[in-house]
Amino acid sequence: MKRIILHVGTHKTGSSTIQETLFRQRHRLTEAGLHYLSIGANHWDLYSAFMDEPWEWFENRRRGLDRAQVDARNRHTLDVVRAEIENTPCPWVMISAEHLSMLPSHAIEALRDWLAPLGEVQVVYFVRQIESWIASDSQQCAKVGIRARPTPYTVAIQRLFDFPVAWLEAFGKRRVSLVRFEDALQTGLTDTLLALAGLPGLAALGMEEMRFNESISAEAVECFYCLNRIAPVGKTGRNEHLVGLLMSMPGSKYRAAALSQAEVEDHNRKMNRLRARYHLDLYPALHYRGEDDGRAPFSEDALYYLVNTLNDTMNRLEALESQVSERVGP
Known part of the structure; x- marks a missing residue:
């Protein structure tokens, strides 16, 4: 019987790096005894196949598919x-x-039952310290244009507690591996996943890990929030040249705002529940730090970059207008 590694993320735990690394070098993996699905680097079409109302999923709407399609x-x-x-x-x-x-939960159970005749499944779920996850997801959502403000705690705690619990309940603790993102960074994201299959690391296979979804500066994140309010993705007026410029904007590392006292208490309560019910000691208790998180203001370098870029752009536009006027004449 086949043994199936079901890597379910979660978001912002190095999934793109793992997927692109394995997909682009999957022929070498085959030689080592591991088949990586050929339907793409990210097998998210399986999500569409098991989710509720898949015709409403943004990716299917982006493709222009109707319900029958x-x-x-x-x-x-x-x-x-x-x-x-x-x-x-x-x-x-x-x-x-x-x-x-x-x-x-019901969709996870449906996926479990569909895979059962095909092989023995081991679920791998990467978790990440909640404040670090909020910071990473906030900048990712900013740069792809799907949010105009930081990711809220309620979204983050789902990835750290609610979602993993649903997988633990459906598959059982023996068949679910919760991997700390911070630990996987030390041993290598892809190597960590390969080790769960009893396979050698990338170096032994003659492969290299590829990095994707690099972070952007805190100043760029704040600019993207403004752009996403002014010209959301999919709407007219969103300038892709400006998007490219913001991606390269210098500045400080983005940090999430401090959690509230209620959020800290909720996080600690849920980590204790994981310890008590599943004997999983993922992260230590957080401590409330107050409302002042000490985040740096907009940097002078970022302001210089932004003003200089806009100035150069305006100069190019004026030069172009002048050339057009000379050709057309009075």
Whole structure:
């Protein structure tokens, strides 16, 4: 029977790095006995196949698919994945999609039951210290244009507590590995995942880890929040040249705002519940630090970059207008 590693993320725990590294070098993995699904680096189409109302998912709407087309695509995805798992000679198969972490309990159970005849499943869920996760997710959502303010605590605690518990309940603790992102960084994100399959690390396989989703500065994040309010993604008036300039904006490292006392207490309560129920000691208790988190104001270097860039852009526009006027004449 096949052994299936089901890597479900979560978001902002190095998933893109792992996925791109394994997908782009998957032929070497095959030689080592691991089959990485060929349906893309990120196997998020499986999320569409098991989520509620997949025709409402932003990715399917972005593709312009109607309900019938989404249903047909989902059926095709399941057929392809089933065939790959059944037909590969490799003893190990890896599925990776951080969107899977967000499935509700009944959908996780449906995925579990669908995979059961195909192999023995081991779920791998990467967790991350909550303040660090909020900072990383905030800047990611800012730069892709889906939020105009920082990620709230209520979203973050789901990734650290609610979502992992749903997977633990569906599969049982023996079949779910919760991996601390901070530990995986020390041993290598991809190497950590390969080790769970009993495979050698990337160096031994003649492979290298590829880094993706690099962070942007705190000043860039704040500018993106403004841009996302003024010209949201998908709306007219959003200048992609400006987006590119903001991505390169210098400045300090983005930090999340301090958690409130109620949020700190809620976090500590839930970490204690993980210890008591599942004997999982993920993160120590947080301490309330007050409302002043000491974040640095907008840096002088960032302001200089922004003003200088806008000045150069205006000069180019004026030069272009002058050239057009000379050609057209009075």
